[in-house]
Amino acid sequence: MREIVEIRWHGRGGQGAKTAALLLADAAFNTGKFVQGFPEYGPERMGAPITAYNRISNEKITVHSNIYYPDYVVVVDESLIDAVDVTGGLKEGGAIIINSTRKPAEIRKELKGYSGRVCTLDARKISEEELGSNFPNTPMLGAVVKVSGVVDADEFLKDMEGSFKNKFATKPQVIEGNMKALERSMEEVVIE
Amino acid sequence: MGIRERLSGNEAIAIAFKQINPDVMGAFPITPSTEIPQYFSQYVANGEVDTEFIAVESEHSAMSTCIGASAAGARAVTATSSAGLALMWELLSVAASARLPITLACVNRALTGPININCDHSDSMGARDTGWIQLYSENNQEAYDNMLQAMRIGENSKVMLPVMVCQDGFITSHAIENIELLETEKVKDFVGEYRPENYLLKKENPVSVGAYATAAYYIEAKRAQAQAMINAKEVILEVAAEFEKVTGRKYGFFEEYMMEDAEEAIVVIGSTAGTAKEAVRIMREEGKKVGLIKIRVLRPFPMKELAAALSHVKSVAVMDKAESFSACGGPLFAEVRSALYDCKTRPLMINYIYGLGGRDVTVENIQYAFESLKEIKTSGEAGETYRYLGVRE
Amino acid sequence: MSLKAKDINENTSWKDLTLGCAIFEPMTSAAVNTGNWRTMKPSFNEEKCKQCLLCVPVCPDCAIPVKDGKRTDFDFYFCKGCGICYKVCPFGAIEFKIDDKKEV
Numbered sequence: 001m002r003e004i005v006e007i008r009w010h011g012r013g014g015q016g017a018k019t020a021a022l023l024l025a026d027a028a029f030n031t032g033k034f035v036q037g038f039p040e041y042g043p044e045r046m047g048a049p050i051t052a053y054n055r056i057s058n059e060k061i062t063v064h065s066n067i068y069y070p071d072y073v074v075v076v077d078e079s080l081i082d083a084v085d086v087t088g089g090l091k092e093g094g095a096i097i098i099n100s101t102r103k104p105a106e107i108r109k110e111l112k113g114y115s116g117r118v119c120t121l122d123a124r125k126i127s128e129e130e131l132g133s134n135f136p137n138t139p140m141l142g143a144v145v146k147v148s149g150v151v152d153a154d155e156f157l158k159d160m161e162g163s164f165k166n167k168f169a170t171k172p173q174v175i176e177g178n179m180k181a182l183e184r185s186m187e188e189v190v191i192e
Numbered sequence: 193m194g195i196r197e198r199l200s201g202n203e204a205i206a207i208a209f210k211q212i213n214p215d216v217m218g219a220f221p222i223t224p225s226t227e228i229p230q231y232f233s234q235y236v237a238n239g240e241v242d243t244e245f246i247a248v249e250s251e252h253s254a255m256s257t258c259i260g261a262s263a264a265g266a267r268a269v270t271a272t273s274s275a276g277l278a279l280m281w282e283l284l285s286v287a288a289s290a291r292l293p294i295t296l297a298c299v300n301r302a303l304t305g306p307i308n309i310n311c312d313h314s315d316s317m318g319a320r321d322t323g324w325i326q327l328y329s330e331n332n333q334e335a336y337d338n339m340l341q342a343m344r345i346g347e348n349s350k351v352m353l354p355v356m357v358c359q360d361g362f363i364t365s366h367a368i369e370n371i372e373l374l375e376t377e378k379v380k381d382f383v384g385e386y387r388p389e390n391y392l393l394k395k396e397n398p399v400s401v402g403a404y405a406t407a408a409y410y411i412e413a414k415r416a417q418a419q420a421m422i423n424a425k426e427v428i429l430e431v432a433a434e435f436e437k438v439t440g441r442k443y444g445f446f447e448e449y450m451m452e453d454a455e456e457a458i459v460v461i462g463s464t465a466g467t468a469k470e471a472v473r474i475m476r477e478e479g480k481k482v483g484l485i486k487i488r489v490l491r492p493f494p495m496k497e498l499a500a501a502l503s504h505v506k507s508v509a510v511m512d513k514a515e516s517f518s519a520c521g522g523p524l525f526a527e528v529r530s531a532l533y534d535c536k537t538r539p540l541m542i543n544y545i546y547g548l549g550g551r552d553v554t555v556e557n558i559q560y561a562f563e564s565l566k567e568i569k570t571s572g573e574a575g576e577t578y579r580y581l582g583v584r585e
Numbered sequence: 586m587s588l589k590a591k592d593i594n595e596n597t598s599w600k601d602l603t604l605g606c607a608i609f610e611p612m613t614s615a616a617v618n619t620g621n622w623r624t625m626k627p628s629f630n631e632e633k634c635k636q637c638l639l640c641v642p643v644c645p646d647c648a649i650p651v652k653d654g655k656r657t658d659f660d661f662y663f664c665k666g667c668g669i670c671y672k673v674c675p676f677g678a679i680e681f682k683i684d685d686k687k688e689v
Contacts, residue, residue: 025368029198038367041224041310041550060370062466064331064363065554291605352604390607397588400608412599413606419599 005150006067007054010086011076014046016137020076021052023141023163028056028151030159036061049084056150072148075099076123076136081107087114097143097189099123099136104192119147121189130181131174138178142185157182194372194439201332201364204371205271205297205357206231208339210241211379214295215266215386218246218257220276223309224361225299228271251276255283255294262292263401265391267343269294273361274301277315281322287354288323289417290401293346293386294354296324297339300462300513301361302549310550311361313461317514317523323417325355325424326491330447330465333371335359337441338488340379344431347386350423360463362550374439382438421492428489445494447486448501450476454483456565457502457539459528460511461487464546464553468511471558482562487524495531502528503535507565507574511581513547521545521578540574546581557582591616619646623666626684629658633678640670640679 007024011017018039025037036055053067071094075086078100087096095117098107104118111118123139131138145156160182164175199207206228209217217236219229229245236245244261248254251272258268272280277298287294303314320326325345329335338357346355359365374382390399405413425445432443447465450472451457460468465486475482485501487494502508510529512522521529525543532538544561547553561581568574587593588603590613603609634656641649641656648664650657671681 022368025198029368029370034370035198036367036369038362041362041366043309062331062469063555064360064367064463064466066552068554289605290607390604390609397609398611401605403606403608405606408595409593409602409606412597412602415599416602416604 003059004055004057004061004063005072005148006070007056007072007074007144007148007150008067008070008090009052009054009074009076010080010084011050011052011137012046012080013048013050015076016135017050017074017076018052020074020137020141021054023137023160024054024144024151025056026163027141027145027156027159028054030162031151031155033057033151034059034061040066049080070094072097072144074140074144076140078102081110085112087111090114090116092116095119095147095191097121097140097147099140101125104190108192117147117191119143119189119191121185123185126181126184126188130177130184132177138181139185142182143189146186146189147191153186194374197371197373198368199332199371200227200366200368201329201335201359202227202299202366203231204332204336205339205359206235207373208336208379209243209269209297210235211374211376212267212340212343212383213241213380214243214269216244216246216258216261216268217270218248218254218261218268219270220248220251220254220272222251222273222276224301224311224365225271225273225276225297227365228297228299251279252283255280255287258294259283259287259290259292262287262294263290263392265386265388265394267295267347267386268292269296271297271299273299274303274309274315277319278303281319284319284322284324284354286402289413291352291417291420292354292401293343293352295339295342295346296354296356297335298356298358299361299365300358306549308549309361311363311463311513312548312550313358313512313514314548316356316358317516319356320491320523323353323421324491325351325353325421325428326489327355327357328461328488328490329357329359329364330463330486331364332359332367332369333441334488335364336371336373337435337439337443340374340383341428341431341435341443343383343386344434345424345427347388348424348427348431349389351420351427353417353420353424358462363463372439378438382435425492425494428492443488445487445489445497446501447488449484449486451483451485451501451505453481455481455506456508456562456569457483457485457505458509458511458558458561458565459485459487459498459502459524461490461513461524464511464513464558467553467555468558471555471562474555475559475562480562480566482565490524493527493531495527498528498531499535502532503538505539506569507540508542509561509565510541510543511561512543512545515545515548519578525577540568540572542568542574542577542579544579544581551582553582618662619665620662623661623664623684625666625668625681626661627659627664627666627668627671628680628682629656630678630680633676635676635678637675639673639675643669643673645669
């Protein structure tokens with residue numbers, strides 16, 4: 001079998017889970033990978049549960065279905081654990097990364113017996129401290145790169161700095177905060 | 193060799209249009225094709241193209257705008273989906289019969305009933321008999337490549353027909369994937385300028401377009417139009433050969449994937465072909481002789497070529513991402529099965545209606561279809577030919 | 586293959602039609618003898634006519650030629666025999682009768 005890393009994102013409409021998936025695709029693309037980044041579209045509105053996906057590989061990817069057996073799951077909004085089967089199909093050798101103030105051991109009890117790695121990150125806190133408001137997707141992006149290793153961490157940070165410089169050309173003051181948010185989340189994500 | 197990028201299918205089409213810099217775009221937004229005129233209008237606003245962007249109040253007017261522009265000698269483009277294409281219906285036929293080589297980016301979406309915004313092919317399948325050339329794309333790369341070839345095909349003097357470049361709504365239109373773009377100068381060299389022989393306001397030879405044809409002329413007009421579609425086959429291959437020289441990427445009427453010694457095969461259109469390739473790879477590793485044919489050109493229909501490609505296969509499933517409510521199968525099934533009628537030996541053939549209204553199609557779905565084909569091959573009986581895949585019973 | 590509508594008729598092969606049935610010359614209707622659609626026929630009495638020219642603009646087929654400010658006889662190649670000219674003439678200078686076709 002060819003090596004494809006598959007990631008599923010759970011968020012709520014408006015939280016930037018789709019954007020985070022596209023940013024991850026960008027970052028992986030910039031380090032030479034073949035990528036897919038796509039949301040599952042429906043008539044969702046702000047606050048409704050949404051799903052987005054990434055496939056990342058060293059070879060061309062042809063599959064165009066959704067992802068049912070992900071290597072990694074990212075939960076941008078902790079309240080989704082009750083609403084959505086977030087660990088559905090998640091590989092035991094993979095990991096779930098959840099935006100939460102709680103510790104992984106505590107959350108694991110709610111994950112229907114999932115025995116793989118459970119990781120948590122207080123993305124809200126990092127975002128509010130570094131970016132001044134709650135944009136959890138940037139810290140969660142840092143955490144998924146750290147946990148999955150799908151992109152080399154140093155290359156990732158270098159690439160993100162470049163894209164922030166490009167994206168925030170008119171407000172360079174926010175670049176540093178975004179970079180700090182990424183670096184902190186890669187350090188602070190708790191993996192158990 | 194090209195520009196390595198990552199783009200959604202809609203971005204790929206918008207960039208193809210930017211590189212081509214057409215004279216006129218008449219467009220109206222509709223999910224999931226909205227991004228194409230949205231991105232393109234930014235290029236217009238930024239002065240990156242000198243296209244006349246005409247914002248209209250409906251798709252009927254979008255196509256009317258393209259017809260007027262094309263009749264006046266302009267290279268006209270548009271983009272639409274689903275109900276938008278349906279609202280263009282009347283004008284699609286007008287464009288084709290007036291022999292105006294307009295280019296339309298169709299981002300496939302289910303036609304309403306129940307209302308739905310996701311992908312199937314019911315919109316463009318319904319338009320397949322309007323006289324447009326139809327090219328289908330598996331992914332963003334093919335959408336881009338097909339768009340670069342579309343104008344060369346449609347504007348060829350032996351053809352002079354409008355061209356629809358289709359891709360799967362959301363599945364490829366909104367998915368970011370790797371793509372290799374051609375440098376803009378190379379695109380301009382390849383696509384060239386549109387120089388029609390005659391057009392409305394040509395002062396040496398002005399022309400009236402859209403005249404009434406009585407019964408004494410109508411069938412002759414249609415026969416001439418039919419000939420253009422016949423001629424298009426040769427032109428499509430010529431343009432593809434030239435495109436291959438520039439890009440190294442090969443195109444034909446359809447792609448044959450692991451078909452050489454295949455005993456079971458599926459015939460499929462669009463993004464599902466990519467998913468099916470994965471299924472074929474997995475099953476080949478298990479020693480199963482399976483293959484697939486992905487239709488790129490539905491109009492003109494490559495009847496003889498398909499017959500040659502499928503005649504040695506034992507059992508075939510034709511995959512229709514659209515109903516035709518004939519009570520006996522989808523539109524592609526009817527045509528593929530008809531293509532094999534003249535073969536001395538021909539495979540057993542079944543139809544699967546699948547993926548309607550955005551129903552996700554998985555590798556396992558395709559493997560299931562292949563397993564059914566194996567049963568059919570073994571038993572020698574096709575059984576019920578009109579089947580649904582992935583429907584709750 | 587001619588591009589001219591006047592050269593295209595009901596014996597023309599599909600191969601010789603213009604692209605998309607485009608028409609390359611103005612006034613192709615001038616080639617169509619609409620006069621043979623006529624069942625009623627107007628006739629013009631020059632002595633009763635005051636040259637008021639009311640009949641000229643109401644003719645749907647422009648079948649009343651005007652020369653040097655004066656109307657002349659009907660152009661029966663185009664006159665369809667609608668009778669509007671007969672209705673508007675205030676001087677009874679136009680008669681309107683069954684067309685026996687002998688004079689066309």
